[in-house]
Amino acid sequence: MVSTHPAGVQSGRQYLANSTGAASPNQQLLPLSARINNRDRLEIGGCDVTTLVQQFGSPLYILDEDTLRTACRQYREAFQKYYPGESQVLYASKAWSCLAVCAIAHQEGLGIDVVSGGELYTALQAGVSPDKLYLHGNNKSLEELKLAIDSGCTIVVDNWYELQTLGNWSSVVGDREDISDPLPTTYYPIRIVLRLTPGIECHTHEYIRTGHLDSKFGFDPNQLDEVFAFVSQHSALNCVGLHAHIGSQIFEQQPHRDLAGVMVQWLDKASGYGLQIEELNVGGGLGIRYTEADDPPSIDAWVKVVCAAIKDACTVQQLELPKLLCEPGRSLVGAACVTAYTVGASKTIPGIRTYVAVDGGMSDNPRPITYQSVYRAVLANKMSVPATQTVTIAGKHCESGDILIKEATLPPSEPGDILVVLATGAYNYSMASNYNRLARPAAVIVKDGEANLIVRRETYQDLIRQDCLPARLSSEA
Numbered sequence: 001m002v003s004t005h006p007a008g009v010q011s012g013r014q015y016l017a018n019s020t021g022a023a024s025p026n027q028q029l030l031p032l033s034a035r036i037n038n039r040d041r042l043e044i045g046g047c048d049v050t051t052l053v054q055q056f057g058s059p060l061y062i063l064d065e066d067t068l069r070t071a072c073r074q075y076r077e078a079f080q081k082y083y084p085g086e087s088q089v090l091y092a093s094k095a096w097s098c099l100a101v102c103a104i105a106h107q108e109g110l111g112i113d114v115v116s117g118g119e120l121y122t123a124l125q126a127g128v129s130p131d132k133l134y135l136h137g138n139n140k141s142l143e144e145l146k147l148a149i150d151s152g153c154t155i156v157v158d159n160w161y162e163l164q165t166l167g168n169w170s171s172v173v174g175d176r177e178d179i180s181d182p183l184p185t186t187y188y189p190i191r192i193v194l195r196l197t198p199g200i201e202c203h204t205h206e207y208i209r210t211g212h213l214d215s216k217f218g219f220d221p222n223q224l225d226e227v228f229a230f231v232s233q234h235s236a237l238n239c240v241g242l243h244a245h246i247g248s249q250i251f252e253q254q255p256h257r258d259l260a261g262v263m264v265q266w267l268d269k270a271s272g273y274g275l276q277i278e279e280l281n282v283g284g285g286l287g288i289r290y291t292e293a294d295d296p297p298s299i300d301a302w303v304k305v306v307c308a309a310i311k312d313a314c315t316v317q318q319l320e321l322p323k324l325l326c327e328p329g330r331s332l333v334g335a336a337c338v339t340a341y342t343v344g345a346s347k348t349i350p351g352i353r354t355y356v357a358v359d360g361g362m363s364d365n366p367r368p369i370t371y372q373s374v375y376r377a378v379l380a381n382k383m384s385v386p387a388t389q390t391v392t393i394a395g396k397h398c399e400s401g402d403i404l405i406k407e408a409t410l411p412p413s414e415p416g417d418i419l420v421v422l423a424t425g426a427y428n429y430s431m432a433s434n435y436n437r438l439a440r441p442a443a444v445i446v447k448d449g450e451a452n453l454i455v456r457r458e459t460y461q462d463l464i465r466q467d468c469l470p471a472r473l474s475s476e477a
């Protein structure tokens, strides 16, 4: 009997994107280019996934270039459509930071939000222009701040410690020779944006909620006056914008509507301190579809709401429209990638469950064990075979909780089948680890039948590359 769980899915076919060009990637379970070929196999970007695994091994992250570019364009075009002022979309590279993904975002006209020296370095190496780079972080090191200033990237100031540090640096610009660790002076005044906590609640996982008052990020909005006064007294701090981010994987529209109103009030207050704030950045957070139960608004609909809310609030406050920025991560890259695994051992416990194990797990996708995230999967080499079994997809780590999918509805599987977990583009590769000394997977980008490596698979040599064996511990000692 064909299983009708979940929501009537009867084979891998049902997960295919149901429309083409106009589809919003964040509403699709599979990349937009996904097809089933005449061998009943899943194809992405014109490449047979089963063949890709033969060629590049597994686990394998497979990134569909068209889906990523479509999402970038949809954001950009929606701002052009709904916002009469200037706008800039930034890619939140914490979702997936590597040279190729940053380069694509850059080619599509996006800037990049980075949260560490490492992400900043990656974006710079990918050729992103520094004037479109914004460095975030609630505890940036002095080296990271210096790298940002040196490279001409804007700093999103998160707290008093950082503001005072930058203020102190900037106030000695005139006699830099006097300090022992001189900063490059070329980029003074320092371009900063202030991150504020808006006190807005949204319904998402506690760990990925950031806008409520009890958050480690951003200035307390009750201290706005002090913050604005401080900035206005430091002429070498060039405060160009205000920023807030309320959380991630959000499906509701109201929190961002509310946020826009709150931020425009901040803008108004800043003008009272003589600060010419040109930019408002409303953060990221638009959710994506991981299962049929998820129903996020489209990229177009989300941008429309944000733009309307900012326009309305500016009309009420009689303010000029600021340059509007947002910084999505998940909704740009999430649906563009799948992870392909090879099926190995299985274990049936009669009356309880069947475990089907794959050759990766919590090291390449820590989201299920961290956030209890639910994913869907298909067998890439059996796309039309009826999904008659409900099994538990286990990873290969020495950890009972290393379960990728608790209840996966799949065709009967056997060792060697290619199991593909959907919508793994965001916060999978970027959160991957070497737990149990598993080498991190390779990633390929696919387009028009061509597959190119964008991240090489780690080797055993890579795993011990940073290890040091003091002479007295070596067996030859």
Ligand code: LLP
Pocket (backbone or CB within 6 Å): 092, 094, 095, 113, 136, 208, 210, 245, 247, 248, 249, 283, 284, 285, 286, 327, 328, 329, 330, 331, 367, 371, 426, 427
């Ligand atoms: N801007 C800021 C300041 C952020 O903190 C984040 C995400 C974003 C933008 C992008 O948010 P997005 O558009 O991707 O929702 N590891 C978690 C998600 C953590 C999100 C952290 N901040 C997960 O796997 O669900």
